[in-house]
Amino acid sequence: MELRTLRAFVEVVRQGGFSQAAKVVFATQSTVSKAVKQLEDELGLPLLDRLGHKSRMTAAGEIVYRRAIRLLAERDDLQAELEELKGLKRGVLRLGLPPIGSSTLFAPLFALYRQLYPDIEIRLVEHGSDRLSELLAAGEIDFAGLLPPIADEFAAQVVRREPLMALVSVDHPLAQRDAVTLADLRETPFVLFEAGFALNRIIREACRRNGFEPVVAARSTQIDFIAELAGAGLGIAFLPRMIATQRTQVPISLVLLDEPGTEWTLSMAWRRGAYLSPAAAAWLRLVRERGEA
Structure with a gap:
Protein backbone atom coordinates (compact mmCIF):
# COMPACT_ATOMS: atom_id res chain seq x y z
CA MET A 1 0.00 0.00 0.00
CA GLU A 2 1.48 3.31 -1.10
CA GLN A 29 -8.08 13.13 -13.20
CA SER A 30 -7.14 9.86 -14.90
CA THR A 31 -4.10 9.46 -12.65
CA VAL A 32 -6.18 10.00 -9.52
CA SER A 33 -8.82 7.55 -10.73
CA LYS A 34 -6.17 4.91 -11.43
CA ALA A 35 -4.60 5.44 -7.99
CA VAL A 36 -7.93 4.87 -6.24
CA LYS A 37 -8.61 1.80 -8.41
CA GLN A 38 -5.15 0.45 -7.57
CA LEU A 39 -5.90 0.88 -3.85
CA GLU A 40 -9.25 -0.88 -4.21
CA ASP A 41 -7.63 -3.77 -6.11
CA GLU A 42 -4.92 -4.10 -3.48
CA LEU A 43 -7.43 -4.17 -0.63
CA GLY A 44 -9.91 -6.33 -2.48
CA LEU A 45 -12.86 -4.10 -1.58
CA PRO A 46 -14.62 -1.16 -3.25
CA LEU A 47 -13.97 2.08 -1.39
CA LEU A 48 -16.28 4.35 -3.35
CA ASP A 49 -19.82 3.81 -4.61
CA ARG A 50 -19.77 5.71 -7.92
CA LEU A 51 -23.09 7.30 -8.91
CA GLY A 52 -22.60 9.10 -12.21
CA HIS A 53 -20.33 12.06 -11.57
CA LYS A 54 -20.73 11.68 -7.82
CA SER A 55 -19.37 9.08 -5.43
CA ARG A 56 -19.76 8.22 -1.78
CA MET A 57 -17.71 6.09 0.58
CA THR A 58 -18.59 2.48 1.18
CA ALA A 59 -18.25 1.01 4.68
CA ALA A 60 -14.75 -0.12 3.74
CA GLY A 61 -14.02 3.35 2.38
CA GLU A 62 -14.93 4.97 5.69
CA ILE A 63 -12.48 2.72 7.53
CA VAL A 64 -9.68 3.35 5.03
CA TYR A 65 -10.33 7.11 5.06
CA ARG A 66 -10.19 7.30 8.85
CA ARG A 67 -6.92 5.36 8.96
CA ALA A 68 -5.43 7.10 5.94
CA ILE A 69 -5.66 10.61 7.35
CA ARG A 70 -3.75 9.43 10.42
CA LEU A 71 -1.09 7.69 8.32
CA LEU A 72 -0.63 10.79 6.19
CA ALA A 73 -0.38 12.94 9.33
CA GLU A 74 2.29 10.59 10.68
CA ARG A 75 4.16 10.89 7.41
CA ASP A 76 4.13 14.69 7.72
CA ASP A 77 5.45 14.38 11.28
CA LEU A 78 8.25 12.12 10.02
CA GLN A 79 9.22 14.54 7.28
CA ALA A 80 9.16 17.47 9.72
CA GLU A 81 11.45 15.71 12.18
CA LEU A 82 13.88 14.74 9.42
CA GLU A 83 13.97 18.31 8.13
CA GLU A 84 14.85 19.53 11.60
CA LEU A 85 17.51 16.83 11.87
CA LYS A 86 19.06 18.12 8.65
CA GLY A 87 19.33 21.57 10.21
CA LEU A 88 16.40 23.43 8.71
CA LYS A 89 17.10 27.12 9.31
CA ARG A 90 13.61 28.43 8.54
CA GLY A 91 10.40 27.03 9.93
CA VAL A 92 6.70 27.13 9.18
CA LEU A 93 3.90 27.69 11.66
CA ARG A 94 0.53 26.42 10.38
CA LEU A 95 -2.41 27.91 12.26
CA GLY A 96 -6.15 27.49 11.90
CA LEU A 97 -8.29 30.16 13.56
CA PRO A 98 -12.03 30.80 13.71
CA PRO A 99 -13.30 34.11 12.28
CA ILE A 100 -14.91 34.99 15.61
CA GLY A 101 -12.51 36.64 18.04
CA SER A 102 -9.26 35.86 16.25
CA SER A 103 -8.27 39.43 15.38
CA THR A 104 -8.82 40.64 18.94
CA LEU A 105 -7.10 37.73 20.67
CA PHE A 106 -4.27 36.81 18.34
CA ALA A 111 3.13 40.68 16.28
CA LEU A 112 5.18 39.42 19.24
CA TYR A 113 5.88 36.10 17.53
CA ARG A 114 7.04 37.89 14.37
CA GLN A 115 9.29 40.14 16.43
CA LEU A 116 10.88 37.17 18.21
CA TYR A 117 11.08 34.84 15.20
CA PRO A 118 11.22 36.95 12.01
CA ASP A 119 12.30 34.05 9.79
CA ILE A 120 9.34 31.81 10.60
CA ARG A 131 -13.63 22.27 9.74
CA LEU A 132 -10.60 23.26 11.81
CA SER A 133 -10.94 20.04 13.81
CA GLU A 134 -10.81 18.05 10.56
CA LEU A 135 -7.71 19.91 9.35
CA LEU A 136 -5.98 19.44 12.69
CA ALA A 137 -6.76 15.71 12.84
CA ALA A 138 -5.40 15.33 9.32
CA GLY A 139 -2.14 17.04 10.29
CA GLU A 140 -2.67 19.88 7.82
CA ILE A 141 -2.26 22.51 10.54
CA ASP A 142 -0.22 22.56 13.75
CA PHE A 143 -2.79 24.36 15.91
CA ALA A 144 -6.47 25.19 15.76
CA GLY A 145 -8.55 27.64 17.73
CA LEU A 146 -11.45 25.46 18.89
CA LEU A 147 -14.56 25.76 21.02
CA PRO A 148 -15.76 22.85 23.18
CA PRO A 149 -16.35 20.02 23.02
CA ILE A 150 -12.75 19.27 22.02
CA ALA A 151 -12.00 15.70 20.94
CA ASP A 152 -9.82 13.53 23.19
CA GLU A 153 -7.24 13.18 20.41
CA PHE A 154 -6.34 16.85 20.94
CA ALA A 155 -4.54 18.59 23.79
CA ALA A 156 -5.64 22.17 24.45
CA GLN A 157 -4.77 25.39 26.25
CA VAL A 158 -7.66 27.70 27.14
CA VAL A 159 -7.08 31.19 25.73
CA ARG A 160 -10.25 33.09 26.59
CA ARG A 161 -13.62 32.64 28.31
CA GLU A 162 -16.43 35.07 27.59
CA PRO A 163 -20.17 35.18 28.29
CA LEU A 164 -22.45 35.51 25.29
CA MET A 165 -24.38 38.68 24.60
CA ALA A 166 -27.73 38.81 22.83
CA LEU A 167 -27.76 41.48 20.11
CA VAL A 168 -31.22 43.05 19.81
CA SER A 169 -32.58 46.09 18.01
CA VAL A 170 -32.81 49.21 20.14
CA ASP A 171 -36.63 49.21 19.98
CA HIS A 172 -36.96 45.54 20.95
CA PRO A 173 -39.05 44.94 24.12
CA LEU A 174 -36.02 43.25 25.75
CA ALA A 175 -33.52 45.96 24.78
CA GLN A 176 -33.53 47.57 28.22
CA ARG A 177 -33.05 44.34 30.15
CA ASP A 178 -29.74 43.64 31.91
CA ALA A 179 -29.97 39.94 31.07
CA VAL A 180 -32.19 37.45 29.23
CA THR A 181 -32.55 33.68 29.13
CA LEU A 182 -33.24 31.57 26.07
CA ALA A 183 -36.71 30.95 27.46
CA ASP A 184 -37.29 34.71 27.10
CA LEU A 185 -36.31 34.42 23.41
CA ARG A 186 -38.33 31.30 22.61
CA GLU A 187 -40.70 33.09 20.22
CA ILE A 202 -23.72 26.09 21.64
CA ILE A 203 -26.93 28.04 20.99
CA ARG A 204 -28.88 25.14 19.47
CA GLU A 205 -27.97 22.72 22.27
CA ALA A 206 -28.97 25.27 24.89
CA CYS A 207 -32.30 25.79 23.11
CA ARG A 208 -32.93 22.05 23.10
CA ARG A 209 -32.24 21.94 26.83
CA ASN A 210 -35.01 24.52 27.12
CA GLY A 211 -37.35 22.36 25.03
CA ALA A 230 -29.96 42.06 14.44
CA GLY A 231 -29.89 45.85 14.66
CA ALA A 232 -32.43 46.06 11.84
CA GLY A 233 -34.81 43.87 13.84
CA LEU A 234 -34.60 40.72 11.72
CA GLY A 235 -33.86 38.59 14.76
CA ILE A 236 -31.64 38.02 17.79
CA ALA A 237 -27.92 37.38 17.25
CA PHE A 238 -25.31 36.14 19.72
CA LEU A 239 -21.65 37.06 20.09
CA PRO A 240 -18.99 36.75 22.79
CA ARG A 241 -18.96 39.90 24.94
CA MET A 242 -15.52 41.08 23.79
CA ILE A 243 -16.67 40.90 20.15
CA ALA A 244 -20.15 42.28 20.72
CA THR A 245 -18.87 45.40 22.47
CA GLN A 246 -16.78 46.26 19.38
CA ARG A 247 -19.87 46.63 17.19
CA THR A 248 -20.16 50.32 18.10
CA GLN A 249 -20.95 51.38 14.52
CA VAL A 250 -24.27 49.52 14.64
CA PRO A 251 -27.29 50.97 16.57
CA ILE A 252 -27.94 47.94 18.72
CA SER A 253 -28.57 46.87 22.32
CA LEU A 254 -26.40 44.28 24.04
CA VAL A 255 -28.06 42.13 26.67
CA LEU A 256 -26.25 39.47 28.70
CA LEU A 257 -27.38 35.91 27.90
CA ASP A 258 -27.91 34.43 31.35
CA GLU A 259 -27.98 30.78 30.32
CA PRO A 260 -25.95 27.87 31.77
CA GLY A 261 -23.66 26.10 29.32
CA THR A 262 -23.39 28.96 26.84
CA GLU A 263 -20.05 30.44 27.86
CA TRP A 264 -17.77 30.99 24.85
CA THR A 265 -14.45 29.28 25.60
CA LEU A 266 -11.73 29.48 22.95
CA SER A 267 -8.80 27.07 23.28
CA MET A 268 -5.65 26.56 21.25
CA ALA A 269 -5.59 22.85 20.38
CA TRP A 270 -2.98 20.52 18.91
CA ARG A 271 -2.77 16.79 18.20
CA ARG A 272 -2.00 14.93 21.42
CA GLY A 273 1.43 13.33 21.22
CA ALA A 274 2.22 14.82 17.80
CA TYR A 275 5.65 16.15 16.96
CA LEU A 276 5.82 19.93 17.36
CA SER A 277 8.45 21.68 15.28
CA PRO A 278 10.53 24.39 16.97
CA ALA A 279 8.32 26.97 15.23
CA ALA A 280 5.18 25.33 16.64
CA ALA A 281 6.70 24.81 20.09
CA ALA A 282 7.64 28.51 20.21
CA TRP A 283 4.05 29.50 19.43
CA LEU A 284 2.73 27.21 22.14
CA ARG A 285 5.12 28.74 24.67
CA LEU A 286 3.78 32.21 23.88
CA VAL A 287 0.18 31.02 24.17
CA ARG A 288 0.92 29.42 27.56
CA GLU A 289 2.82 32.46 28.81
CA ARG A 290 -0.13 34.64 27.93
CA GLY A 291 -2.35 32.20 29.79
CA GLU A 292 -6.11 32.32 30.10
CA ALA A 293 -7.59 35.77 29.74
Missing part, protein backbone atom coordinates in the same frame (compact mmCIF):
# COMPACT_ATOMS: atom_id res chain seq x y z
CA LEU A 3 0.97 6.65 0.59
CA ARG A 4 0.49 8.11 -2.89
CA THR A 5 -2.68 6.08 -3.46
CA LEU A 6 -3.93 6.82 0.06
CA ARG A 7 -3.45 10.55 -0.53
CA ALA A 8 -5.38 10.35 -3.81
CA PHE A 9 -8.28 8.55 -2.11
CA VAL A 10 -8.36 10.98 0.83
CA GLU A 11 -8.48 13.99 -1.49
CA VAL A 12 -11.27 12.48 -3.61
CA VAL A 13 -13.34 12.21 -0.43
CA ARG A 14 -12.38 15.67 0.85
CA GLN A 15 -12.90 17.47 -2.43
CA GLY A 16 -16.07 15.60 -3.35
CA GLY A 17 -14.84 14.22 -6.66
CA PHE A 18 -11.94 13.16 -8.86
CA SER A 19 -11.53 16.35 -10.86
CA GLN A 20 -11.18 18.61 -7.81
CA ALA A 21 -8.90 16.09 -6.12
CA ALA A 22 -6.66 16.07 -9.19
CA LYS A 23 -6.13 19.83 -8.84
CA VAL A 24 -5.11 19.45 -5.18
CA VAL A 25 -2.56 16.67 -5.79
CA PHE A 26 -1.33 18.27 -9.04
CA ALA A 27 -2.19 15.27 -11.21
CA THR A 28 -4.61 14.41 -13.99
CA ALA A 107 -3.16 39.94 16.44
CA PRO A 108 -0.93 41.10 19.36
CA LEU A 109 0.44 37.57 19.75
CA PHE A 110 1.23 37.41 16.03
CA GLU A 121 6.65 31.68 7.92
CA ILE A 122 3.10 31.84 9.29
CA ARG A 123 0.47 30.04 7.24
CA LEU A 124 -3.00 30.99 8.44
CA VAL A 125 -6.36 29.48 7.51
CA GLU A 126 -9.76 30.60 8.80
CA HIS A 127 -12.72 28.26 9.21
CA GLY A 128 -15.39 27.33 11.73
CA SER A 129 -14.41 24.97 14.54
CA ASP A 130 -15.80 21.84 12.85
CA THR A 188 -38.07 35.33 18.65
CA PRO A 189 -36.26 34.45 15.37
CA PHE A 190 -32.47 34.03 15.57
CA VAL A 191 -29.72 35.26 13.27
CA LEU A 192 -26.99 32.60 13.31
CA PHE A 193 -23.69 31.84 11.66
CA GLU A 194 -23.40 29.32 8.84
CA ALA A 195 -23.07 25.60 9.54
CA GLY A 196 -19.66 24.58 10.91
CA PHE A 197 -19.45 27.37 13.48
CA ALA A 198 -19.29 25.99 17.01
CA LEU A 199 -21.21 29.01 18.34
CA ASN A 200 -24.27 27.73 16.47
CA ARG A 201 -23.96 24.38 18.24
CA PHE A 212 -37.46 24.19 21.70
CA GLU A 213 -35.79 24.54 18.31
CA PRO A 214 -34.98 28.12 17.33
CA VAL A 215 -36.53 29.71 14.27
CA VAL A 216 -33.61 30.87 12.10
CA ALA A 217 -34.32 34.09 10.21
CA ALA A 218 -30.93 34.34 8.49
CA ARG A 219 -27.38 32.97 8.47
CA SER A 220 -24.05 34.53 7.54
CA THR A 221 -20.31 34.08 8.02
CA GLN A 222 -19.78 37.83 8.52
CA ILE A 223 -19.89 39.19 12.06
CA ASP A 224 -20.68 42.76 11.03
CA PHE A 225 -23.52 41.66 8.74
CA ILE A 226 -25.02 39.52 11.50
CA ALA A 227 -24.90 42.52 13.84
CA GLU A 228 -26.53 44.73 11.17
CA LEU A 229 -29.34 42.21 10.70
